[in-house]
Amino acid sequence: MINKNKISNLKKERRSFLKLTTFSVAAIGSSFAVWPFIDSMNPSADVLAQGIKEFDLSNIEEGSSKTVKWRGKPVFIKHRTKNEIEEARNVKLSELKDPQKDEDRVLKPEWLIVVGVCSHLGCIPSGQKVSDAKGDFNGWFCPCHGSHYDSSGRVRKGPAPRNLEVPKYKFIDTNKIKLG
């Protein structure tokens, strides 16, 4: 009687172990199988390869700026005047919401290059054209929810949490930059 019980217990154990193993292997397999479908929505090889782009700055005069398209986003290239540079450098860091020195945001002081997307909810701030509203700090003003940026692209007022993003770039010539 005891023996019989033992056997049937062993059998039960064997069965549940078998089921557990099979089920786990199947679960692991299914989770791997899902990945290709998810990954297919990530940027594809051609999108990633197009990340690098060159721009010529020679025809942007002092005091004016230009908007170029890079990775589907606008990039503001601003040829700053001496006044604007000084203005940006004289601000105390303690006054800033997202403290950052102007020197850390530019490679050459006369060229400010930022991604023109408001850090609040992704609108494009105005201020590129002469006639545009430039906000209270002589930089950019986001019309969507009223964020003000200064001449270094730093947020000074409004709901935006961060400064305008500085993309990765380098000068490959005195008047040529490479984004990405």
Place this chain on the structure above:
Amino acid sequence: MIRNFFFIILTIFFLTPNLFGEEKAVLKKQEWDFQGIFGRYDKPTLQRGLQIYQEVCSACHGMKRLRFRELKDLGFTQEQIKQYAETFEITDGPNDLGEMFTRPGEPSDAFVSPYKNKEEAKAAFGGAYPLDLSLLTKSMKNGPDYIYSLLTGYEDEPPKGFELPEGLYYNPYHDGNVIGMPPPLYDEAIEYIDGTNASLHQLSYDIVNFLNWTAEPELEKRKSLGIKVILFLLVLTALLYVTMKEIWSRIKK
């Protein structure tokens, strides 16, 4: 009885594809590195193939689906690829003045076709246009063997009684035994950078390898993932079988 009959009939029909058909030139079957479950591309072979495409084929044939960056699969470094891409002139634009301009190629650019469009190619070749080679091996039955046979199958003298039209070449592998493309490869057609002896066989073999890579660049990834998936499925299916037997043993009689 009836089932045997069934299988015999099927075997007859499917093993003799040309039961009533006419004979065609038999393809010269080759041993390709990329064939079979463990098939892989041989990088030096592909590099030689690229050289042939560059020096011979690209005069007439495009390769528009291939991007320079993909050459890293052939074993080239980023720097080599960049330098190679820069030797090509790419039309880009429009610029700020609304004009198209040319610039040196970048790794993300595609290979430049010798003709702007099909119409221009057709005009240059009197109606028949040279195909784009990007997908060639996939676009024909037994593609690799067929292209190899075609490239090595030119005959100087057509058989007696065969009238060769003016300006065409005799090749028993092509439809109608004639082809407009002059023999593109022959012994020593090019001098290999790596010093390999450039026999007609070697040249044809290398270019077919290269063309198969351009048509199926995913082949290596596909096969190596395939082996893993199939092995996993074999284990899982075996486990499912044992579990099934275990569960069903409860009710069998």
Place this chain on the structure above:
Amino acid sequence: MAKKFKNKTLAWLDYRLPIFSVLKEALVDHPTPRNLNYWWNFGSLAGITLIIMIVSGLMLSMHYVAHVDLAFDSVEHIMRDVNYGWLIRYIHSVGASMFFLIVYIHISRGLYYGSYKSPREVLWWLGIIIFLLMIASAFLGYTLPWGQMSFWGATVITNLFSAIPLVGDSIVTWLWGGFSVDNPTLNRFYSLHFLIPFVIVGIVFLHIVALHKFGSNNPTGIDITLKEESIPFHPYYTIKDLFGLGVFFIIFGIFVFFLPNSLGHPDNYIPADPLVTPEHIVPEWYFLPFYAILRAIPFKLLGVLAMLGSILILFALPWLDTCKVRSCRFRPIYKQFYWIFIVNFFILGWVGSKVPEGHYLIISRICTGYYFIHFLIILPLLGFFEKTLPVPANIFKEHNKKK
């Protein structure tokens, strides 16, 4: 019955929205004949393949562009640039073949064991409707890569409608949205190709409702009367279906990873060219038998009618087969004719892939003739002349006899 679920949340929800008890009834408790063989695996396999096709198709649709200038390039973009794009596309294209393979086996099983007979006629009808929708969806989907076969396949098949007297040409122009297969055609084909699979899902749902009304047929073809003849669907048939799924995935995987293009036609890797017809237009393998019937008849309208009729005749099958015994096991003569019919169907498929000339044309005519003779003459007459074997009272009797 009072408490269906131990989990309180589940019980609360199910009391208000009884989908869980419906699912439990269908997938867990459903009493199923205990003697089903592996041929009964193909129904669930077809259902799972449908889901695989919808999911892979959805991912492809995120990258595909339905425009004559971009469709071919976008498919190559999927193959070359999209992460695992090649895998998803091959799953979808091989999957189409697998779907048909499974459904053909599923239909053959029904024919062999008489699953179409009373009271399962509507179940059978719904199955044929699914099959017709699959044909439409497969044809529309094959057009989308916009290769040579896509274009010329679409041209040839849409031209079938021109066989309709009087209004045929207007219908074809309407289908095309122009004067040839072109961008408007591609756009609407894409739209419809996206829609049809979900219609299939709906009909599959009805198919299952009809199935569960009288339960599965079984290899003996006799009605299940005893309680002991049935076992709950879960775990017995869930595990058996899962095992079948494993075997199927291995075969599916071999094709996807090692022979992805073997079931398709190489011409479809040449971009569509409205000025050049490929030398030899053939549909995908799963349409070949019907294509052979179409070409066997020298008159356009009759050919189209014969091809349509070869499928529509299945609707009348429950009444054309006059025999009361369902399963082939007890029908020695029908069993012979069944296999002859299958061989005949294979031969039709084989001649469908050939140029319709000479011997091939003669074979295709004989086989087309036999296809209809099987349904219209052999089956009705067999019911009167065939001496069926004694049918057991229940499935256990049959089991013992075999031993």
